Amino acid sequence: MSRSTRWAVIVVAIVVIIAVALSLRKPQEEIAEVPQEVKLKAAMVTDVGGLGDESFNDAAYKGLKEAEEKLGFEITVVESKKMDDYEPNLRSLGDQGTDISWAVGFLLTDALDTVAPEYPDLKFGLIDSVVEQPNVASATFKEEEGSFLLGVIAAKMTKTGTVGFVGGMEVPVIEHFDAGFHAGVLSANPDVKVLRGYTGKFDDPAKGKEVALAQFNQGADIIFHASGACGLGVIEAAKEQGEGFWAMGVDSCQHHLAPDNVMSCMMKRVDVAVFEVTKRVQDGTFEPKHYIFGLAEDGVGTCGRTSEHVPEEVLEEVEKYREMIVNGEIVVPASFAELETFTPPSV
Amino acid sequence: METGNLADVTIYIALVVSTLRMATPLILAGLGGVFSERSGVVNIALEGIMLISAFMGMLISYYTEAPWLGVLSAVASGVLVALILAVACVRYKSNQVVVGTAINIFSLGFTGFMLRKVFEHAGQSPPVTKVADWTIPLIHKIPVIGPMIGKHTPFVYIAIVAAVISNHVLFETKLGLRIRAVGEHPKAAETVGVDVFAIRYLCVLLSGALAGLAGASLSLGFLSQFRENMTGGRGFIALAAMIFGKWTPYGTLGACILFGFADALQILSQTLGLTFIPRDFLLMAPYILTMAALAGVIGRSVPPAASGVPYERQK
Numbered sequence: 001m002s003r004s005t006r007w008a009v010i011v012v013a014i015v016v017i018i019a020v021a022l023s024l025r026k027p028q029e030e031i032a033e034v035p036q037e038v039k040l041k042a043a044m045v046t047d048v049g050g051l052g053d054e055s056f057n058d059a060a061y062k063g064l065k066e067a068e069e070k071l072g073f074e075i076t077v078v079e080s081k082k083m084d085d086y087e088p089n090l091r092s093l094g095d096q097g098t099d100i101s102w103a104v105g106f107l108l109t110d111a112l113d114t115v116a117p118e119y120p121d122l123k124f125g126l127i128d129s130v131v132e133q134p135n136v137a138s139a140t141f142k143e144e145e146g147s148f149l150l151g152v153i154a155a156k157m158t159k160t161g162t163v164g165f166v167g168g169m170e171v172p173v174i175e176h177f178d179a180g181f182h183a184g185v186l187s188a189n190p191d192v193k194v195l196r197g198y199t200g201k202f203d204d205p206a207k208g209k210e211v212a213l214a215q216f217n218q219g220a221d222i223i224f225h226a227s228g229a230c231g232l233g234v235i236e237a238a239k240e241q242g243e244g245f246w247a248m249g250v251d252s253c254q255h256h257l258a259p260d261n262v263m264s265c266m267m268k269r270v271d272v273a274v275f276e277v278t279k280r281v282q283d284g285t286f287e288p289k290h291y292i293f294g295l296a297e298d299g300v301g302t303c304g305r306t307s308e309h310v311p312e313e314v315l316e317e318v319e320k321y322r323e324m325i326v327n328g329e330i331v332v333p334a335s336f337a338e339l340e341t342f343t344p345p346s347v
Numbered sequence: 348m349e350t351g352n353l354a355d356v357t358i359y360i361a362l363v364v365s366t367l368r369m370a371t372p373l374i375l376a377g378l379g380g381v382f383s384e385r386s387g388v389v390n391i392a393l394e395g396i397m398l399i400s401a402f403m404g405m406l407i408s409y410y411t412e413a414p415w416l417g418v419l420s421a422v423a424s425g426v427l428v429a430l431i432l433a434v435a436c437v438r439y440k441s442n443q444v445v446v447g448t449a450i451n452i453f454s455l456g457f458t459g460f461m462l463r464k465v466f467e468h469a470g471q472s473p474p475v476t477k478v479a480d481w482t483i484p485l486i487h488k489i490p491v492i493g494p495m496i497g498k499h500t501p502f503v504y505i506a507i508v509a510a511v512i513s514n515h516v517l518f519e520t521k522l523g524l525r526i527r528a529v530g531e532h533p534k535a536a537e538t539v540g541v542d543v544f545a546i547r548y549l550c551v552l553l554s555g556a557l558a559g560l561a562g563a564s565l566s567l568g569f570l571s572q573f574r575e576n577m578t579g580g581r582g583f584i585a586l587a588a589m590i591f592g593k594w595t596p597y598g599t600l601g602a603c604i605l606f607g608f609a610d611a612l613q614i615l616s617q618t619l620g621l622t623f624i625p626r627d628f629l630l631m632a633p634y635i636l637t638m639a640a641l642a643g644v645i646g647r648s649v650p651p652a653a654s655g656v657p658y659e660r661q662k
Contacts, residue, residue: 007439049470050459050469050470050575051469051470052462052468052469052470052471052575053470054470054471057470058470079469081455081459081576164618170627195618195620196617196618196620197614197617197618198617201579203574203575203576203577203579204577204579205570205572205574205577206372206565206569206570206577206579207579207610207614209569209570210365210368210369210610210611210614211614211617211618213365214361214365214614214615214617214618215618217357217361217618218358218361218618218619229470229471229574232471232570232572232574233569233570236570236571236572257474
């Protein structure tokens with residue numbers, strides 16, 4: 001008995017020390033910057049990929065940060081460790097009276113659809129999926145349009161005549177990337193073979209690497225990934241294979257992870273979407289509608305460091321395709337079904 | 348879709364290579380599970396130990412640029428975390444599953460927190476120096492076999508050697524006999540003078556060391572950075588493999604290779620565009636095998652009799 005009592009005392013003591021330590025830190029910061037007016041609150045809930053995914057969670061955070069700096073929002077980030085964190089995390093933001101809460105990622109769709117009606121006076125935003133509720137703005141991207149351009153680059157740059165695509169889970173968003181990339185390859189050079197593999201996850205780099213190695217082994221020399229953190233493994237695989245093997249990053253610019261082996265990245269400007277819609281909450285122009293960001297809106301595109309490895313003439317060609325997509329001359333397929341009936345345009 | 352040429356030998360080489368790579372962390376962690384459970388302690392904390400070790404290995408390699416020092420510290424931190432389990436479960440007779448689960452949850456939070464503290468960056472660490480691949484002299488020149496087993500990250504060889512040594516220790520030495528006795532009937536073992544507590548401490552710490560190696564194989568062997576939750580459930584799959592392998596080192600080795608094979612097959616068939624087996628089914632295959640194993644489909648799987656039961660010293 002005395003032994004377990006001693007343990008209990010130790011545990012309680014540790015908890016108390018931690019609690020005291022935490023409570024001592026917080027107030028000073030808060031007192032230091034008491035705002036004159038009541039600040040609007042903006043927040044985001046990440047998907048399981050979490051911050052530091054070098055991908056859309058980070059991009060959303062960038063947009064939120066911008067809203068803090070330029071618009072004076074008070075921002076909060078809640079990270080989800082597992083799938084069943086989504087609803088409680090969104091509710092906790094609702095309970096704090098957050099003016100706009102962003103659900104970042106397709107995986108949060110159902111959770112937001114459940115939680116949003118519980119807080120009818122607050123506003124919510126959703127990335128990569130659509131929820132039709134009177135207080136939810138949905139932002140989706142035409143990933144297929146940006147991926148198409150990467151497909152063009154890959155088809156022009158491959159030396160082996162084979163390129164690869166590594167996806168995460170087989171969800172509609174990832175299908176956009178897959179179909180768009182494939183269509184881009186077909187358009188630029190129909191003789192180039194496209195290998196395809198899915199990791200079934202978004203957070204397992206070792207698996208991403210294995211899928212990429214299998215594709216390199218089967219003759220691919222350029223692999224485009226849309227697989228969240230699994231993509232770190234794809235880039236690692238290209239780095240390990242060495243010169244002449246390339247990865248193409250996704251969502252944000254991933255060049256810095258392997259400057260000599262990342263050819264280009266499909267930028268998905270989640271930050272733009274988050275900032276623009278958050279701004280509308282401040283302006284009072286927020287509408288619970290579906291915002292679509294494509295090439296025309298600069299919501300997707302190739303990253304700025306593409307020119308480090310891709311020659312001018314290829315970039316000019318890419319620009320031609322970009323204009324054709326913006327003009328509507330090319331309608332990029334966003335699903336495998338549309339890819340089936342896609343006829344490559346003549347340039 | 349075009350399919351690859353199945354007569355091409357490189358496909359089979361790729362399959363073997365990929366299987367070995369996918370199986371390695373499972374083998375190391377699974378062997379850890381064998382030692383722990385054979386001595387009577389359920390080690391559900393393998394997953395958490397792997398994760399903390401993967402982090403510590405990365406951290407030390409980051410600061411020293413000496414990856415083997417990283418591996419060493421991964422093993423050391425594995426032992427340290429296992430010590431918590433040992434003290435709580437052997438000395439204080441806590442519920443082993445509860446303590447193990449607590450360690451798993453703790454390690455997920457701890458590594459995420461440390462990542463932010465040390466690198467001021469969430470999600471993943473910067474790239475670090477990883478352990479260089481080993482090329483086995485002569486063997487790597489043999490056609491077909493060479494490319495299959497001739498060049499790998501050292502962890503692949505360590506895992507297989509560890510299985511052989513584990514089997515020898517467990518079934519051909521006095522220590523192994525004592526471990527098995529303690530796991531089956533600790534009272535009888537103590538009656539003949541075996542120190543039950545000492546054996547259990549030793550085995551739990553050993554399982555921590557092996558899980559530590561498994562963690563290092565991920566962050567310093569296959570990849571060269573740490574990513575939050577990068578173990579991705581491998582600790583649990585390793586436990587399932589241990590059950591599949593009937594609590595023996597060779598059985599576990601075989602089960603892990605089978606699981607790795609299912610994974611490798613799944614990846615390769617996608618790459619080759621073999622779509623006649625649905626991709627979803629292939630993604631499920633390793634987990635279906637696991638459940639089949641747990642349900643006893645592969646014949647009677649009898650755990651060590653005293654596994655999971657805290658031992659009260661006889662007066």
